[in-house]
Amino acid sequence: MSFVVTLAALFFLMFVAYRGFSVILFAPVAALLAVLVTDPNAVPAVFTGLFMEKMVGFVKLYFPVFLLGAVFGKVIELSGFSKSIVSSVIRLVGHQRAMLSIVLVGALLTYGGVSLFVVVFAVYPFAAEMFRQSNIPKRLIPGTIGLGAFTFTMDSLPGTPQIQNIIPTTFFKTDTWAAPILGTAGAIFILVVGLAYLEWRRRQAAAAGEGYGEGHTNEPEPVLSERLPSxxxxILPLIVVGVLNKVFTSLITSHYGATYEVALADKSHPIVTQVSSVAAIWAVQGALLAGILTVMAFAFRQVRKRFAEGTKAAVAGALLAAMNTASEYGFGAVIAALPGFLVIRDALRAIPNPLVNEAITVSVLAGVTGSASGGMSIALAAMSDQFIAAANAAGIPLQVLHRIASMASGGMDTLPHNGAVITLLAVTGLTHRQSYGDIFAITCIKTLAVFVAIGIYYATGLY
Structure with a gap:
């Protein structure tokens, strides 16, 4: 019964998200209905002590990143920089390669350490301009951005600084460059198959006479001037964000140390910050600020005319995206605390092959919680010792465990209730009904790549 309750809560939230209802409203409803069936007395305590605690904690940590990312994307748009880059890329690669260009831009940013959510805000103006000029349906933008930002550079390519590639290091005592051959092979598979799928979808739309479309919401404002920046x-602001994100990550840790304590007035109540847990967030915030200032320094006259209205729209978008994701985060925390979740976890332990066991376990838990990092953290916290023991018995290096866990986390996490998916659709002004089918196809390709990597390891022994 507990298992059915957990699945019912998950499917209910996926259903309402797909139908276009607000996840901010229905994520707590779905979570608390599951608690109500499990233990009616626990509903208020779980809502206050778990759902709201996790939701507010997410906003506390990540809302500045959402806000700065939205403002950065807006000033890039208002300055005309997005139209300049799009026009130049189209001249270089041609109208028929617009999707490849967007995928590569997203991949470059995420591999450079820019937050996935920030990439959505930053890349969308480029994508909208390029798809409009190339007359490709707007509904294909989310799948294209998702392929570039949410897949191979998030957790497959060795060395990626995204959190999905960092979490396994604490469990397996590896580093972010673990199993470079398998990671690179998986990344190539995702990129090639993903691009082939998107191109097939573009050709289908063209054959049906479907173009970019009209009457869309959240459209970037057209740049009226014909004299575009070089x-x-x-591209300079994007380079500034990518480079300074790396630089600040090192400087913040070395300057502040692992813990920083300061008392501004009341010496008896100092502010104590665990810098090691927020250094990456501070680095992204600093890099985004620098990126915004770079745009303003070179395009102040173009931006200031519409800065007030533009930033209002950016703030509204950031609030919606952050609250959508935070509500999902609270939902995942409640689901992970239900008895039915333990049933799922224990059932997965019965899979005999160590790598297949790990891949399916992490994929399933990431899907249930709607979070790659959350699902992987839960899976490894509960079962990493079992994975390590089984791998040691089979002679499998822990580097392989790291790479498979990392890649698996970014597969089925992108179900309809995933925070990144909801953010992507909200920013682009599209709905699940319009665009989720392509996101799900990319999700399936990403999940398949995990088993391709496992097959390569068993066939060759290379990692």
Whole structure:
């Protein structure tokens, strides 16, 4: 019964998200209905002590990143930099390769350490301009951005600084470059198959006479001036964000140490911060601020005319995206605390092959919680010792465990209730009904790549 309750809560939330209802409203409803069936007395305590605690904690940590990312994307748009980059890329690669260009831009940013959510805000103006000029249906933008930002550079390519590639290091005592051959092979598979799928979808739309479309919401404002900034200047803010994110990550840790304590007035109540847990967030915030200032320094006159209205729209978008994701985060925490979740976890332990066991366990838990990092953290916290023991018995290096866990986390996590999916659709002004089918196809390709990597390891022994 507890298992059915957990699945019912998950499917209910996926259903309402797909139908276009607000996840901010229905994520707590779905979670608390499951608690009500399990233990009616626990509903208020779980809502206050778990759902709201996790939801507010997410906002506390990540809302500044959402806000700065939205403002960065807006000033990039208002400055004309997005149109300059899009026009230059189209001239270089041609109208028929617009999707490849967007995928590569997203991949470059995420592999450079920019937050996945920030990439959505930053890349969307480029994508909208390029798809409009190339007359590709707007509904294909989310799948294209998802392929570039949510897949191979998030957790497959060795060395990626995204959290999904960092979490396994604490469990397996590895580093972010673990199993480079398997990671690279998986990344190539995802990129090639994903691009082939998107191109097939584009050709289908073209054959049906479907273009970019009209009457869309959240459309980037057109740049009226024909004199666009140079491409080198236009790409500079993106380079600044990517480079300074790396630089600040090192500088913050070395300057502040693992813990920083300060008392501004009341010496008896100092502010104590665990810098090691927020250094990456501070680095992204600092890099985004620098990126915004770079745009303003070179395009102040273009931006200031519409800065007030533009930033209002950016703030509204950031609030919606952050609250959608935070509500999902609270939902995942409640689901993980239900008895039915333990049934799922224990059933997965029966899979005999160590790598297949790990891949399916992490994929399933990431799907249930709607979070790659959350599902992987839960899976490894509960079962890493079992994975390590089984791998040691089979002679499998822990580097392989790291790479498989990392890649598996970013597969089925992108079900309809996933926070990143909801953010992507909200930012692009599209619905699940319009665009989720392509996101799910990319999700399936990403999940298949995990088993391709497992097959390569068993066939060759290389990792």
């Amino acid at each position: 491409p080198a200047l236009a």
